[in-house]
Amino acid sequence: MFLLGEEIGVFEGSYKITAGLLAEFGPRRVRDTPICEEGFTGVAIGAAMMGLRPVVEIMTINFSLLAIDQIVNNAAKLRSLSGGQISVPLVIRTPGGGGQQLSATHSQNLEVWYAHVPGLKVVAPATCADAKGLLAAAIRDDDPVLVLENLALYNTKGEVPDGEHVAEIGRAAVLKPGRDVTIVGYSRAAVIALDVARHLEDGGISAEVIDLRSLRPLDRDTVCASVRKTSRAVIVEDDWLSYGTGAEIAATIAEGAFDYLDAPVRRVAAAEVPLPYAKPLELAALPDAGAITRAIRETLGGH
Amino acid sequence: MVGLTAALRDEDYLFATYREHGYALARGADPGRVMAELFGRTDGLSNGRGGSMHLFDTARRLLGGYGIVGGQIPLATGAAFAIAYKDAPGPDAPAVMCLLGDATTNIGAFHESLNLAALWHLPVVYVIVNNQLGMGTPVEAAAAEPELWKRGCAYRMPGQRVDGNDVVTVRDAARTALDRARGEHQPTLLETVSYRLRGHSVVDPARYRTADDTERLRREDPLPAFRSHLIASDVLTDEAASQLDAEAGKAVAAAVDFADASPPPDVATLFEHVYATPAASVYRGLPGDPVTGGEPG
Numbered sequence: 001m002f003l004l005g006e007e008i009g010v011f012e013g014s015y016k017i018t019a020g021l022l023a024e025f026g027p028r029r030v031r032d033t034p035i036c037e038e039g040f041t042g043v044a045i046g047a048a049m050m051g052l053r054p055v056v057e058i059m060t061i062n063f064s065l066l067a068i069d070q071i072v073n074n075a076a077k078l079r080s081l082s083g084g085q086i087s088v089p090l091v092i093r094t095p096g097g098g099g100q101q102l103s104a105t106h107s108q109n110l111e112v113w114y115a116h117v118p119g120l121k122v123v124a125p126a127t128c129a130d131a132k133g134l135l136a137a138a139i140r141d142d143d144p145v146l147v148l149e150n151l152a153l154y155n156t157k158g159e160v161p162d163g164e165h166v167a168e169i170g171r172a173a174v175l176k177p178g179r180d181v182t183i184v185g186y187s188r189a190a191v192i193a194l195d196v197a198r199h200l201e202d203g204g205i206s207a208e209v210i211d212l213r214s215l216r217p218l219d220r221d222t223v224c225a226s227v228r229k230t231s232r233a234v235i236v237e238d239d240w241l242s243y244g245t246g247a248e249i250a251a252t253i254a255e256g257a258f259d260y261l262d263a264p265v266r267r268v269a270a271a272e273v274p275l276p277y278a279k280p281l282e283l284a285a286l287p288d289a290g291a292i293t294r295a296i297r298e299t300l301g302g303h
Numbered sequence: 304m305v306g307l308t309a310a311l312r313d314e315d316y317l318f319a320t321y322r323e324h325g326y327a328l329a330r331g332a333d334p335g336r337v338m339a340e341l342f343g344r345t346d347g348l349s350n351g352r353g354g355s356m357h358l359f360d361t362a363r364r365l366l367g368g369y370g371i372v373g374g375q376i377p378l379a380t381g382a383a384f385a386i387a388y389k390d391a392p393g394p395d396a397p398a399v400m401c402l403l404g405d406a407t408t409n410i411g412a413f414h415e416s417l418n419l420a421a422l423w424h425l426p427v428v429y430v431i432v433n434n435q436l437g438m439g440t441p442v443e444a445a446a447a448e449p450e451l452w453k454r455g456c457a458y459r460m461p462g463q464r465v466d467g468n469d470v471v472t473v474r475d476a477a478r479t480a481l482d483r484a485r486g487e488h489q490p491t492l493l494e495t496v497s498y499r500l501r502g503h504s505v506v507d508p509a510r511y512r513t514a515d516d517t518e519r520l521r522r523e524d525p526l527p528a529f530r531s532h533l534i535a536s537d538v539l540t541d542e543a544a545s546q547l548d549a550e551a552g553k554a555v556a557a558a559v560d561f562a563d564a565s566p567p568p569d570v571a572t573l574f575e576h577v578y579a580t581p582a583a584s585v586y587r588g589l590p591g592d593p594v595t596g597g598e599p600g
């Protein structure tokens with residue numbers, strides 16, 4: 001296993017995720033790359049074809065667009081095109097998200113484009129334990145796995161199990177059980193959703209919070225089982241509304257829990273604009289606790 | 304093609320373009336299994352999943368067949384990275400050969416890959432098979448530097464241009480470059496200049512060419528020229544050459560028979576070969592199926 005990415009070694013990582021690793025493991029295993037996402041992602045895929053296990057850091061998911069051909073047309077398809085002769089045990093770690101006034105090209109949430117592609121796996125840790133567990137699972141997995149991190153979550157503090165801790169890919173988690181409404185989210189949205197749910201509990205609304213943890217494969221069973229219990233669903237997502245991840249969850253719920261629904265499935269998503277720099281505009285465009293709470297109350301019939 | 308594959312050792316790796324059928328055969332892939340893959344049959348090299356543009360034979364270190372122009376170049380560079388990661392340079396170390404077309408030297412992936420190979424000292428030989436046309440676009444209409452062998456200069460990568468129709472020259476140049484790669488971890492850009500007798504694909508009537516051009520190219524065809532050369536040099540007799548032709552004909556016929564006899568893959572296997580590691584919730588619905596939770600595996 002080795003690491004590739006821009007500024008991960010000497011600079012210790014744009015977001016310091018790889019701090020100390022060059023000193024501990026040396027330049028053979030912690031390799032700084034030039035700015036060439038397509039080139040170094042393709043190199044990582046080629047190395048994976050030969051049996052190495054690269055963990056590539058793409059500085060933000062925005063820059064993954066430079067590498068999207070390699071990811072979608074090579075990483076995702078080489079096993080299939082070769083009839084199973086080749087596997088691509090690649091991990092791409094990349095943070096998404098906005099809200100730090102980094103403006104439109106540095107603040108996107110493009111994971112749904114990758115979640116759409118058979119042959120890839122996409123995981124999204126929302127908790128510190130899952131940050132370790134899902135990354136560990138991704139590295140051990142022999143398929144190309146995109147680990148979606150989040151800029152706003154990087155400073156989160158929480159419990160992390162010691163020693164070997166490998167999470168399961170393709171399984172959602174119930175962060176908080178509830179009876180009145182199901183809130184579905186992943187990554188930052190799941191964290192905010194949990195916070196909202198705890199506040200609502202004080203006001204007598206019992207919300208169940210599902211953290212998807214895995215966008216591909218998607219644990220539809222856990223989501224549908226929850227909505228069959230609560231009869232209402234609100235999806236929270238940081239990507240834009242139209243054609244976002246929530247659209248998939250909503251369709252899943254409509255089909256898997258149709259007879260149990262007491263209200264339409266709602267989505268709380270980003271406003272459909274390139275995210276502006278000015279702080280009031282940025283705040284208005286992104287989902288927050290207020291927007292989620294309003295949507296939940298409306299779903300419950302204005303309670 | 305013959306010259307390049309003659310230079311490759313068994314332990315070397317080859318990345319090709321979508322025009323890779325001959326290279327697959329020259330690397331020793333079973334002709335029946337190659338033909339079956341072209342026919343989309345279950346006994347094809349890729350179980351019928353890849354088809355004409357995606358021939359893979361890992362046992363013979365043929366690592367594809369690629370449909371996206373230039374997509375193979377970073378991969379080949381990565382394979383060389385893996386070799387360098389594991390072992391020091393040496394006369395017995397493997398090397399990587401990456402084939403690409405003349406028009407491909409204009410795409411970003413080419414430049415990013417050559418920069419990485421030169422910067423990181425990777426054991427790879429990039430071979431530009433210059434047949435002087437994209438689909439219908441001549442080299443000079445697409446490349447600001449049409450002497451393609453020079454395009455490695457920006458990366459301080461040695462470059463060489465050879466006559467692609469001279470099989471011995473090609474072999475010798477390729478062998479030298481491969482030995483430089485394996486022995487020094489120094490990459491090379493090798494340009495072999497030839498031409499394409501027919502259209503870009505089976506549906507291309509090649510109207511961008513004149514009848515005179517096509518006639519001239521046929522007269523310069525290296526295959527009959529080399530045959531005459533071997534006979535004139537007493538390496539081969541006319542009878543032996545005809546015998547080889549007959550054997551080749553038989554091998555092709557046998558390959559067609561094998562492919563014809565192989566069934567197409569069963570629809571029940573549609574979802575095979577997508578993932579190497581089983582996972583929960585993988586969805587395997589057919590078009591129109593009600594959406595379920597998905598199954599493990």
